[in-house]
Amino acid sequence: MEPKPSALADLADRLDDADHADPKQFRELVNAAAEVMEAGDRRIAELVEMSRPTVNRWRSGKAVPCPSMRRAVCRILAKDARARGRRERLK
Numbered sequence: 500m501e502p503k504p505s506a507l508a509d510l511a512d513r514l515d516d517a518d519h520a521d522p523k524q525f526r527e528l529v530n531a532a533a534e535v536m537e538a539g540d541r542r543i544a545e546l547v548e549m550s551r552p553t554v555n556r557w558r559s560g561k562a563v564p565c566p567s568m569r570r571a572v573c574r575i576l577a578k579d580a581r582a583r584g585r586r587e588r589l590k
Contacts (some may be wrong), residue, residue, distance in 0.1 A: 507584035510535045514577035519570045522563040531566050532576045547572050
């Protein structure tokens with residue numbers, strides 16, 4: 500089942516509005532992205548050009564990147580969510 504365009508747009512907005520100084524919010528957003536985008540650690544790792552174990556550590560809260568990396572990851576995930584939402588609307 501494909502994600503709904505509205506859920507993808509909402510996710511993209513949340514990622515854009517993120518407080519990049521808050522590590523807990525980053526973990527929550529990465530987990531939300533995985534859920535809404537129906538993406539596992541491997542897919543997210545491919546999108547952000549990181550390793551799957553690194554993404555797994557982010558999602559579990561065992562590690563967190565620096566604020567500038569959190570900002571970059573959120574931008575990449577937001578861009579992908581918007582692109583997927585556009586594709587879903589065209590179906």
